[in-house]
Amino acid sequence: MQTIKAALCREFNAPMTIEDVQLRAPEMGEVEVELEAVAICHSDISFWQGGFGGQVPAVFGHEAAGRITALGQGVHGLKVGDPVCVTLIRACGHCDCCGSGMPTICETPFDAVAQSPISLPDGTPVMQAMASGAFAEKMVVDQSQVVAIPDSIPMDAASLISCGVITGVGAAVYASEIRAGDDVVVIGAGGVGLNAIQGARIAGARRIVAVDLVPEKLEAAKEFGATDVVSAEGKPWKEVKQVLGRGADAVLVTVGAAPVYDMAPRYLARGGRIVMVGMPHGDKTSSYSPLIMADAGQGIVGSKMGNVVVKRDIPWMVDMYQQGRLKLDELISARWTLDQINEAIADTLAGQARRNVIMMK
Template sequence: MQKIKAALCREYGAPLTIEEVMLRAPQMGEVEVTLEAVAICHSDISFWQGGFGGHLPAVYGHEAAGRVSALGEGVHGLSIGDPVCVTLIRACGHCDTCGGGHPTICETPYDSVGQSALSLEDGTPVMQAMASGAFAEKMVVDQSQVVAIPESVPMGAASLISCGVITGVGAAVYASGITAGQDVVVIGAGGVGLNAIQGARIAGARRIVAVDMLPEKLDAAKEFGATDVVSAEGKPWSEVKKILGRGADAVLVTVGVAQVYDMAPRYLARGGRIVMVGMPHGDKTASYSPLIMADSGQAIVGSKMGNVVIKRDIPWMVDLYGQGRLKLDELISGTWRLDQINEAIADTLTGSARRNVILFK
């Protein structure tokens, strides 16, 4: 066991406290990563607010990058010192969904308390949220969650790949099923939304319409590849249909607001699909007209982490970044120290940040 500093949550909604916690050594199939960057995702904030349930005390954070600092038995393809992306996608590799090529929805349960590598000095277990616990100096995770990356990728940019980028790009490229020439609406032009816009561009969409409340976010959407932008005020679906000449083939909802899901079908063309990317709190619900959607041949599909396969897709996205075809550095709104994490969360909650990143060096 070793002592590390971590941002600990002891009460939902209360400021995180920087404390020393215990981190056990990696066991069979596990990897210890010394972190250099972790981005703040809205899922972390939802956990901190108590919207996703869980246990306390807890360490959140899951959008991370760093270097391998220890290896458990049976780890293959990684070496001490390797720069890596660390994701929350813990995949067993042998259940039906993993075997079917869908590791993001692995069916093997993970006990974020009982299997946690973290504890207090008195032995009290600390929840390793989302199988990660990256608001800390180090983390121990399953080898399935880790992908080696080139030395040339800055750690701040690399951390974004681990969640926001694969979630947004993957939602457009894989989950939406869009094909070249189809039209896409992306609701929400925050960090994930901007990546969904990039993904729609990469997939060959004809028109990519971004919808958001904030003018500065709509300006950013244009920078990242939106062909058109529409304010979310009033009845934005009417304006979208004027632009497209019909409804959209895919509507990607990247904000975790249930009321937005209520409105999403209004943007659709016949045969169109709603892609659920943003995650509202667990007590929130949305409603639809099954008759209208069934009669129009429309669909609602879930997208967890963009339906990606990280060993395949992270190297692909890193290569796109190296070619200048995928923006990463431009996603970073601000950088902070671990002891500034509460300020970084507050800044994220203003809604103006693309991604705030905690840097450890």
């Protein structure tokens, strides 16, 4: 066991405290990573608020980058000193979903308390939220969650790839099945939404319409590839259809708000599809007309972490960044220290930030 500092949640929706916790050594198939940058995702906030379940004490954080400091037995393709992205995608590699190329929905369960490598000094288990626990100096995770990256990529930019970028770009490229010439609507121009816009551009969409309430976010959407922007006030689907001349082939909902899902079918063309990216709290529900959607040949599909395969897609996205074809640096709103975790979360909740990044070094 080693002692590290972590942002510990002892009560949902209450300020986290920086405390000493115990981190065990990596076991079979596990990797220890000393963290250098961790971005704040809205999923971290939803867990902290108690909206996604779980228990306390807990360490949140999952959008991370750092360097490997120790390896358990049976780890292949990684070595001590490697710079890495660390994701929440813990994949067994042998269930039906993993074997079908869908590791983001691996069927093998992970008990975030019983299997957690984190504990309090008195031995009390600490929940390793999302199999990660990255709001800390170090983390121990399964090797499937770790992807080596070049030394040349800045750690703050790399951390964004681990969730927000793969989620948004992957939702557009993979889950949406956007084809060249398709018309796309992205609802929400926050961190994930901007990446969905980038993904739609990469996939060859004809028109990409961003919808948001905040004028500054709509301006940012243009920077990331939106061809048109529409305010979410009133009945935005009417203006979107005027812009496109029809409905959209794909509507990506990147905000975690159930009422937005209620409205999403209104944007669709016949044969179009809604892609569920943003995740409302577990007690929230949405409704739609099965008759209307079935008659129009429309569909709804879930997208978890962009349906990516991290060992394949993170190197691809790093290369796109290095070519100047994928924006990462422009996603960073501000950099904070671990001691400022509560202020960084408050700033994220204020709604203006693209991505706030906790710098560990």
